[in-house]
Amino acid sequence: MTPETAANRIPILEGIRNQGKTWDVLAPSYGVTNENPPWKTSLVAVCGCLGTSDALPALDIREAEDELADTIYRDVPAPERQLLALAHTMLDRGLVSEHELANRMSKIRSRLEGA
Amino acid sequence: MTSTEHTKAGAKSKARFRIGDRVRVLNMPYLFYSRTQMYVRGVVGTIAAYTYEDLIPEDEAFNLDGKVEQYYIVRFRQQDLWPEYPFPNDTLQTESPERWLEPADESTSTHDKAK
Amino acid sequence: MSSSHSQGDHHHDHPHKAAPTVDEITDFEVLEIAVRELSIEHGLFTAEEHRRFTEWAESIGPAGGSRLVAKAWVDPEFKKRVLENATEACKEIGVDWSEPTGFGTPSDYTHLYVLEDTPTLHHVIVCTLCSCYPRPLLGMSPEWYRTTNYRRRIVRWPRQVLAEFGLILPEEVEIRVEDSNQKCRFMVLPVRPEGTEGWSEEQLAEIVTRDCMIGVALPKPDRKVDTHPIRKARRPVKIASVKEEAAK
Numbered sequence: 360m361t362p363e364t365a366a367n368r369i370p371i372l373e374g375i376r377n378q379g380k381t382w383d384v385l386a387p388s389y390g391v392t393n394e395n396p397p398w399k400t401s402l403v404a405v406c407g408c409l410g411t412s413d414a415l416p417a418l419d420i421r422e423a424e425d426e427l428a429d430t431i432y433r434d435v436p437a438p439e440r441q442l443l444a445l446a447h448t449m450l451d452r453g454l455v456s457e458h459e460l461a462n463r464m465s466k467i468r469s470r471l472e473g474a
Numbered sequence: 475m476t477s478t479e480h481t482k483a484g485a486k487s488k489a490r491f492r493i494g495d496r497v498r499v500l501n502m503p504y505l506f507y508s509r510t511q512m513y514v515r516g517v518v519g520t521i522a523a524y525t526y527e528d529l530i531p532e533d534e535a536f537n538l539d540g541k542v543e544q545y546y547i548v549r550f551r552q553q554d555l556w557p558e559y560p561f562p563n564d565t566l567q568t569e570s571p572e573r574w575l576e577p578a579d580e581s582t583s584t585h586d587k588a589k
Numbered sequence: 590m591s592s593s594h595s596q597g598d599h600h601h602d603h604p605h606k607a608a609p610t611v612d613e614i615t616d617f618e619v620l621e622i623a624v625r626e627l628s629i630e631h632g633l634f635t636a637e638e639h640r641r642f643t644e645w646a647e648s649i650g651p652a653g654g655s656r657l658v659a660k661a662w663v664d665p666e667f668k669k670r671v672l673e674n675a676t677e678a679c680k681e682i683g684v685d686w687s688e689p690t691g692f693g694t695p696s697d698y699t700h701l702y703v704l705e706d707t708p709t710l711h712h713v714i715v716c717t718l719c720s721c722y723p724r725p726l727l728g729m730s731p732e733w734y735r736t737t738n739y740r741r742r743i744v745r746w747p748r749q750v751l752a753e754f755g756l757i758l759p760e761e762v763e764i765r766v767e768d769s770n771q772k773c774r775f776m777v778l779p780v781r782p783e784g785t786e787g788w789s790e791e792q793l794a795e796i797v798t799r800d801c802m803i804g805v806a807l808p809k810p811d812r813k814v815d816t817h818p819i820r821k822a823r824r825p826v827k828i829a830s831v832k833e834e835a836a837k
Contacts, residue, residue, distance in 0.1 A: 375616040382617075390609040398621040403729065404642035405625050408634035410695040415633070421719035425737055437732045439617050446624055455627045463623040464616070471614050509770050511717055513744065525773050526700055545771060552766075556745055563763040566744060569771035 368431055369450055371457050371464075372443050376432070381439045399438050406445060414454055423448040489544035490572055495521045497548060498578040499570065510574050518578040519550040522567060530571055543572045645689035650728035651799040653684040654776055657703075657726065658802065659793035662781045671778070675701040679726065686725050697724050698772040704765075705778045706804075711762050712777045713751065713804030715743045716769045723774040727799055731815075734803065744768060754805040777804040784810040 382396040409415045427444040435443060449455050491497060501515040502508075525545045552564040629636050660682060661668035671678040676686050676699055686699045693699040701723060704712040716722065717740045722730035733739055743750045747764050751757070758764060767775045779801050785793060800806035800815040 375620055378616060380613070380615040380617065382611075385611055385613075385615065389611045391611055396611075396615075396617065398618050400643050400646040401625060401639075402621050403646040404639050405621070405628060405634075407642045407646070407694055407696065408638050409628065412633045425719075429737060437735075442617060442621055442624075446620060449624065449628075454631065454633070455624075459627060460620075460623055463627055464619050467619050467622050467626075468614065471619070509718060511768065511770060523702075525702070525771075528772065545773075547773070549765075552747075561748065561760055561764070563761065564747065564765070565763060566766040566768065568768040569773050571771070 367451075369447055369457065371461055372447055372450075376435060376439075376443060381436050383436045395438065398442075402438060402442055402445070406441075409445075415448065415452065420445065420448065423451075489524060489546075491521045491544075491546060491575065491577075493521050493523065496578040497521060497546075497575040499548070500574050500576055502574070510570065511568065513555060514548075514550065514568060514570075517550055517554055519548040519554070521546050522549040523547040525569060528571070530573065545569055545571050546575070548575070641689045642694070645694070646729070649724055649726075651726075651802070652794075653679070653682055654723070654726040654799070654802045655794040655797040656682045656790070657684075657776075658778055658797040659790040661703075661778055662793055663790055668778075671703050672705060675703045675776075684725050688725065694724070696721060697774060700773045701726070701776065702773050703776050703778050704767060706780045708780060709762055710765060711758055711804065712765050712767055712775075713743060713747060714767050714769065714775045714777060715740055717741065717744055718770050721769045721774060723776045726776055727802055731799065751805060754800070756806055776802050779804075779808050782808050782810060 385391075386393060386396075406420060409420060424441060424444040427447055428440055432440045432443050432447075446460070450457060450460065496518055497520070498518045499510065499514045499516065502510075523546065525547060527542045527544055529542055546569065547567050548570050549565055549567045551562075552559045552566055553562055555566060625639065628634060629639065657671065657679065661671050667678065667681065670681075679686060679701065686693055686697065686701060688694075696719075704714075706712055715734075720730055720735040720740060722734065724730070739750065744766050747766050748758070751764070769775050779797070781793070782796070785796070795813050796808045796810060798806065798808070798813065798815045801808045806812075806815065
């Protein structure tokens with residue numbers, strides 16, 4: 360049985376994707392040679408922690424990520440693809456709402472830019 | 475490849491199968507997901523090793539009897555898994571809990587895949 | 590923020606230049622933080638769990654696996670222990686599969702099996718269901734390992750996929766694909782290559798790359814880096830086309 364994730368585009372995530380600021384492009388432009396963005400291990404940890412939860416067991420995350428990676432996030436490089444797929448799955452399942460996410464992102468940005 | 479305790483025939487007395495037994499993978503219905511891949515269903519392989527005893531994943535069993543089962547490594551000939559696989563020596567191994575396996579007779583055809 | 594290799598300083602009359610960093614905050618970075626904070630607030634996991642997991646994720650890499658193979662090559666008794674109880678043997682090279690929870694992680698578990706190659710038997714590892722991988726020994730899986738393109742094709746057309754990595758083996762060699770669909774995690778112990786006689790463990794570990802321990806490459810005396818795939822996948826897979834492939 361296929362996962363319930365519909366290959367529907369989510370506006371807030373499309374907005375992030377369309378900026379195109381993926382690490383594989385950004386890092387070389389700044390002369391940074393690290394293969395991975397600094398948030399990658401944190402993302403791995405988020406997936407790992409969620410994997411033990413009832414809300415989003417590990418195999419579910421994987422199936423949903425596969426489906427999204429093959430469809431709407433096909434052209435996004437890893438690890439951004441994994442991040443978008445995870446956010447997408449959480450939104451789809453109602454674990455967070457778009458409104459919450461948008462609000463939180465805006466607060467975080469203010470916090471980081473104000474620092 | 476496994477502990478010597480595991481590879482001794484009969485060492486795991488509760489285990490239904492022994493190293494070298496011919497077994498067929500069952501094709502059971504499942505509700506959400508199953509860790510038994512479609513491509514091995516109905517195919518006959520050989521018990522290659524014991525791995526560990528564990529509970530059946532919740533999604534796999536209609537009756538959650540809480541019993542612990544033996545898991546095995548089962549080895550298949552690639553020519554039994556795929557039509558027209560050209561190389562007779564190649565094999566594939568995968569892991570299976572006991573309840574997904576049944577004994578296969580010597581005379582049983584290996585091409586029993588339910589279509 | 591990110592750090593990188595120093596660019597070096599060729600102008601002695603200028604102060605030493607700081608290492609370059611990515612000086613902007615991307616929405617991806619912000620999104621990750623948001624997802625994490627909201628998950629914690631919704632009780633999906635705790636900040637402490639996340640912190641422990643992040644530390645673990647930062648600590649792992651393929652060096653452990655390379656050390657294990659090199660030691661097994663020089664020490665037959667260690668190799669026996671590796672083949673009898675790989676999870677225990679890992680402790681001898683400083684890798685503890687019970688980290689970071691005491692019970693392992695929810696996708697790595699604590700059942701490692703090391704698959705010994707011989708001149709007539711070559712193993713290659715996959716997880717068709719979800720790209721499970723022996724992370725405590727090998728670190729994070731490479732992106733190609735996680736693609737459906739690899740996972741669906743390596744079980745069906747292993748020789749073709751290996752050829753795309755530049756590895757072609759004679760028909761007499763048995764290629765054994767190991768699909769890690771349950772809790773066991775697998776790693777390949779390759780055959781020690783010729784031309785390495787008298788080498789130290791450190792020298793041997795240098796040529797045991799991640800791809801060698803997955804089984805898509807063979808170790809060689811002059812090979813210290815994984816570069817792959819070298820050929821584009823032929824007819825990247827969709828499920829329906831497996832039958833078409835069979836009909837060709």
